Each structure stands twice: as C-alpha cells, then as structure tokens.
Amino acid sequence: MSIDQAQVHGRLPAALDVFTSPTIRACTRGAIILAIGAGIGCVLFFLLLPTLIVVPMSLSETDYIEFPPRGLTLKWYSAYFNDPDWMAATWFSLKIALATTATATVVGTMAALSIVRGCLPFRSALQALALGPMIVPHIILGVALYLAFAPLQLTGSFFGFLVAHTVLAVPYVIITVTASLQRFDPTLELAALNCGANRLQAFFLVVLPNIVPGVAAAAVFAFLASFDEATVAFFISDIGGKSIGRKMFEDIDFNLTPVIAAVSTVLVATSLLLMGAVHLLNARKPNA
Amino acid sequence: MTNSSPHSSARSTLSSARFYSPSASLGLAAPLVAALVAGFLYPVVRLVALSFSGGTFDHYRRIFSEPLHLGVLLSTIEVALVVTIASLVVGFPVAYLMARLRKGLAGVVAACVFIPLWTSVLIRSYAWVVLLQRNGIVNQLLLEIGITDGPLKLIYTQGAVILAMTHVLMPFMILPIYSALRALPPDYIRAARNLGAGPVRAFVAVTLPLSLPGVFAGSVMCFVLALGFYITPALVGGPGSMLMATLIGQQTTVLLDWPFAAALSTVLLAVTLLFVLLFRRTLSLSKGLNSVH
Numbered sequence: 001m002s003i004d005q006a007q008v009h010g011r012l013p014a015a016l017d018v019f020t021s022p023t024i025r026a027c028t029r030g031a032i033i034l035a036i037g038a039g040i041g042c043v044l045f046f047l048l049l050p051t052l053i054v055v056p057m058s059l060s061e062t063d064y065i066e067f068p069p070r071g072l073t074l075k076w077y078s079a080y081f082n083d084p085d086w087m088a089a090t091w092f093s094l095k096i097a098l099a100t101t102a103t104a105t106v107v108g109t110m111a112a113l114s115i116v117r118g119c120l121p122f123r124s125a126l127q128a129l130a131l132g133p134m135i136v137p138h139i140i141l142g143v144a145l146y147l148a149f150a151p152l153q154l155t156g157s158f159f160g161f162l163v164a165h166t167v168l169a170v171p172y173v174i175i176t177v178t179a180s181l182q183r184f185d186p187t188l189e190l191a192a193l194n195c196g197a198n199r200l201q202a203f204f205l206v207v208l209p210n211i212v213p214g215v216a217a218a219a220v221f222a223f224l225a226s227f228d229e230a231t232v233a234f235f236i237s238d239i240g241g242k243s244i245g246r247k248m249f250e251d252i253d254f255n256l257t258p259v260i261a262a263v264s265t266v267l268v269a270t271s272l273l274l275m276g277a278v279h280l281l282n283a284r285k286p287n288a
Numbered sequence: 289m290t291n292s293s294p295h296s297s298a299r300s301t302l303s304s305a306r307f308y309s310p311s312a313s314l315g316l317a318a319p320l321v322a323a324l325v326a327g328f329l330y331p332v333v334r335l336v337a338l339s340f341s342g343g344t345f346d347h348y349r350r351i352f353s354e355p356l357h358l359g360v361l362l363s364t365i366e367v368a369l370v371v372t373i374a375s376l377v378v379g380f381p382v383a384y385l386m387a388r389l390r391k392g393l394a395g396v397v398a399a400c401v402f403i404p405l406w407t408s409v410l411i412r413s414y415a416w417v418v419l420l421q422r423n424g425i426v427n428q429l430l431l432e433i434g435i436t437d438g439p440l441k442l443i444y445t446q447g448a449v450i451l452a453m454t455h456v457l458m459p460f461m462i463l464p465i466y467s468a469l470r471a472l473p474p475d476y477i478r479a480a481r482n483l484g485a486g487p488v489r490a491f492v493a494v495t496l497p498l499s500l501p502g503v504f505a506g507s508v509m510c511f512v513l514a515l516g517f518y519i520t521p522a523l524v525g526g527p528g529s530m531l532m533a534t535l536i537g538q539q540t541t542v543l544l545d546w547p548f549a550a551a552l553s554t555v556l557l558a559v560t561l562l563f564v565l566l567f568r569r570t571l572s573l574s575k576g577l578n579s580v581h
Contacts, residue, residue, distance in 0.1 A: 166323050199308070
C-alpha cells in the first residue's frame with residue numbers, strides 16, 4: 001500500500017510540491033470547497049430566481065416593472081379575475097387540461113399495459129412512436145396540426161385541443177406508468193388469476209391499486225403538460241377558442257403589464273401544489 | 289445477464305404466462321394508436337407532403353441556396369450546442385451535489401431544480417424579459433454598482449436567448465446526470481481513495497466515467513429540445529437572433545408562406561431525427577423523468 005501511495009505521489013509534478021505542506025493543503029482545500037460552494041449557490045439562485053421573481057412583481061403598485069417592487073397591492077389579481085378575456089382563456093384551458101388528463105391517463109395506461117405485459121411484435125416501435133411528440137419540435141407539431149385541423153374547422157375548438165394536447169401529454173403517462181408496472185411484481189397478478197379472477201378483475205383489484213401512485217403522478221404530468229403548453233396552442237387557437245398560454249404569449253409580446261405577473265403567480269402556485277401532491281403520493285409508496 | 293438460479297428461471301417461466309393475448313394487447317394499444325395517427329402522424333405527413341407541393345424541390349432549393357436561411361439553420365445548431373455545453377458545465381456540479389448531500393439538503397437542491405422544471409416555459413421567458421429589459425432589474429443593478437454608465441442592451445440579443453434557453457433546459461441535463469450519479473455506489477470512490485487517489489483523481493478516474501451515460505442522455509435531450517425551441521427565442525430574441533423555429537413562426541404568421549414553412553419544418557424535423565437516431569442508444573427519455581419519483 002505504501003509503495004503504491006509513493007508511486008501515486010511520485011507522479012505529481014515537482015511544481016506541486018508546495019501544496020503538499022499540510023497547512024497549505026488544508027487552506028487550499030478549504031478555499032476550493034468554498035469557491036465550488038459559492039459557484040453552486042449562484043447556479044441554484046439562477047435556477048430559482050426567474051420563477052420566483054413573478055411573485056413580488058405581481059404585488060407591486062406601479063404599473064411598470066420596478067425592483068424592489070413599490071407598495072403592496074392585490075389589484076393585478078383582481079384585474080385578472082375581472083377581465084373576461086383572461087377568464088375565458090383560463091376556463092377554456094382548464095376544461096381542456098382536465099379532459100386531456102382523463103383521456104391521456106386512460107389511453108396511456110392502457111398502452112403501457114400493452115407495452116409491458118402484451119405480446120405485440122412491434123412493442124418497442126409503439127413505445128418510440130408514443131414518445132415522438134416529446135422529441136419532435138413543438139413548432140412543427142403546431143404548424144402540422146394547424147394545417148390538418150383548419151380544413152376540418154377544428155382550430156380553436158375543444159375537440160381539436162383535446163386531440164393535440166392528448167398526443168402531447170401521452171409520453172409523460174407512458175414513461176411514468178411503464179416505470180410503475182415494471183416495478184410491480186407480476187406474480188401477484190398471476191396469484192389473482194390462479195385464485196379465479198379474470199384479467200379485468202385482476203387488473204382492477206390487484207394491479208391498479210399497486211400502480212396507483214404512478215398513475216396519479218402521470219395524471220398530474222398530463223394536466224401540467226396540457227395547461228402549460230403554449231407552442232402548439234399558439235397555432236391551433238383562434239379568436240373563438242384561445243388558451244391561457246396563447247393569451248399570455250400575446251400579452252408578453254405586445255402588452256407587458258403586471259397582470260401577467262399575477263397570472264404567472266397563480267400558475268406557479270398551481271404547479272407547485274400539484275407537484276407537492278405527487279411528492280406526497282410517492283412518499284407513501286411502499287417500495288420506492 | 290443469465291438466469292441461472294432456479295428462482296429466476298421459475299420467474300421467467302412465470303413471466304411468459306403474464307402476457308396479454310394478442311387481441312387484448314392490440315385492443316389496449318388501439319386508442320393510443322388512433323390518437324397518435326390523428327394528432328401526430330397524419331398532420332406531420334401532411335406537412336411534409338405540403339413542402340413538396342407542385343412536385344418540385346423549389347422550397348428546399350430556396351433554403352439551401354439563400355445564405356440567410358442556411359445561416360439560420362447553422363445558427364440554430366450552434367445555439368443548441370452552446371446551450372447544451374452551458375447546461376452541462378453549470379448543471380453537472382448541481383447534479384453532483386444533489387446526489388451526494390444529506391437527504392434534507394439534497395431536497396432543497398432538488399426543489400431548486402424541480403420548481404423551474406414544472407413552471408411553464410412562458411412564465412420563465414416572461415421573467416427573463418422582465419429581468420433583462422432596458423430598465424429591468426439586471427440593468428438597474430449594474431447601474432447601481434457602477435459597472436455601466438448607461439443601461440446595456442441585454443434583451444433581444446443572441447446572448448439573452450442562450451441565457452434563457454439554458455435556464456429552461458438545465459433541469460433536463462441535471463436529472464439524468466443525477467440518476468447516473470445516484471446509481472454509482474459510494475464504495476467505488478472509497479476504494480479509489482483507499483488505494484491512494486486524491487479527491488480530484490478519484491473524481492476523474494471513477495466518478496466522471498461512470499456518470500457518462502447520464503451526461504450523454506442529458507446532453508442529447510437538451511440539444512434535441514433546443515433545436516426546436518420557439519417560445520423563448522420568440523419572446524427574448526430579436527431580429528438578429530433568428531432560429532429555425534422563429535423563422536418557421538414568421539413564415540406562417542407574418543408572411544403566410546405555408547409551403548415554404550413546411551419545407552423549413554421538414555428540414556428541422558430531419559435534423560432533429562438525425563441526431564435522435566445517431567444518439568438513440570444514449571438517449572434515455574425515461575431516465576430524467578423517472579428520477580422525479
């Protein structure tokens with residue numbers, strides 16, 4: 001061991017010998033750790049700041065952006081909740097997001113069962129295809145969906161959005177539910193079948209209760225994927241049906257008011273609450 | 289991997305019994321296939337077909353003969369590359385810290401990664417507009433400290449696009465690296481240290497090579513997503529920092545040249561798929577999302 005150590009030290013360039021004195025080494029080590037810590041602190045600040053900056057801005061009395069914000073008011077929130085345009089967009093998006101959550105969760109869970117437990121020859125191709133909407137740039141999907149939907153008068157329609165957002169949300173469901181299914185011991189399902197349950201009973205009584213945290217997490221991801229989606233919504237919205245993402249995009253581009261900060265704060269709070277719910281669900285999971 | 293133990297061979301015999309019948313498997317997958325055909329395959333195929341409208345390659349000739357359009361394609365790839373490298377350099381230490389810290393502190397770091405990840409890209413782009421604008425927070429701070437005499441032009445530049453995109457994509461880099469580092473047994477590093485390696489050497493010889501699958505997964509994910517970014521460059525970028533997605537957006541919403549937009553989309557799609565296929569083995573979509581829970 002000591003010979004090995006000597007060899008390792010012997011490889012150090014002579015110029016580094018200064019650093020081998022114990023005190024100097026301890027000092028440089030401390031300084032390096034401090035520098036790395038400060039650097040990582042800056043990165044964390046960089047990650048968090050843009051998201052959280054919208055909260056103080058939404059409470060500022062001035063109607064231009066100022067930092068630190070002056071005064072304390074809820075008037076931008078009341079402006080948001082009393083604006084028919086904002087409310088129409090919010091309800092439209094909420095309806096679509098809820099319908100998308102239901103559709104994507106059911107369709108995605110069924111497909112995940114087929115991918116993990118089924119015997120289709122093209123399973124991996126199906127999985128790759130289902131993840132496609134995540135990889136293909138959303139601008140391309142937006143343009144493509146507009147071209148396909150416009151002749152059918154589906155732009156700005158509930159059904160058009162439902163189809164588009166289901167396709168966008170399904171990858172999250174497939175990834176999450178597939179992972180849950182792979183962690184679930186299939187012998188339990190076999191035991192249920194042996195005891196006389198049919199496939200459907202075995203699924204609802206044995207498999208589903210065991211993967212329910214994964215399915216619930218998938219539902220949350222599907223909701224957020226739909227509600228926060230803006231690129232595809234930008235193309236398939238029209239005057240009659242406008243999602244909150246489209247409305248925000250327009251306002252940021254043309255009409256930068258603190259109302260957007262209030263809307264953003266509401267959306268950030270919603271996302272955080274939902275993510276907290278997922279975290280709690282998974283904390284209760286037996287063998288995670 | 290060989291199933292040599294009697295237990296695992298019994299398990300594998302059992303597992304063949306858990307397969308759904310072909311008709312049941314097909315029935316389970318059918319709704320997804322229907323949704324993908326209606327909302328993904330058919331529209332994309334139609335778009336690609338539109339780019340060849342009139343039976344000519346004229347639109348493609350236009351893309352590759354005009355230096356402006358070719359420049360946009362190259363600068364899109366360049367920006368995606370810069371964003372990927374920036375996310376890797378800045379994100380790696382965060383992932384490392386998240387994997388190595390005690391549970392409570394690691395949770396704080398994880399929150400810093402997850403809060404932006406689950407915030408709409410729109411909100412984060414809006415925040416960057418506010419931070420970087422002429423009388424924005426960053427400029428006010430720089431004036432107060434006395435670094436500059438007048439407000440700097442920060443927003444509507446290529447730099448602003450790179451900064452904001454790095455912010456949006458960094459979690460996609462951090463999470464796969466975190467998963468790779470978490471899977472690395474701490475014994476390996478202890479063994480390296482016991483054999484006389486210093487902390488730097490143990491990191492370079494053990495931790496770094498074993499984290500590479502995560503690094504590749506995160507890099508490919510970041511790069512591919514960056515190629516198609518629309519919202520962020522559209523809001524914080526200017527006319528001088530046109531990317532493929534913003535060019536497509538401009539062709540469709542301002543110039544209404546749909547066949548040309550379709551050709552640009554097809555080129556962007558081809559570039560994206562090319563990179564996905566090249567790095568298919570390293571791209572693990574599930575890795576990042578699975579570490580969410």
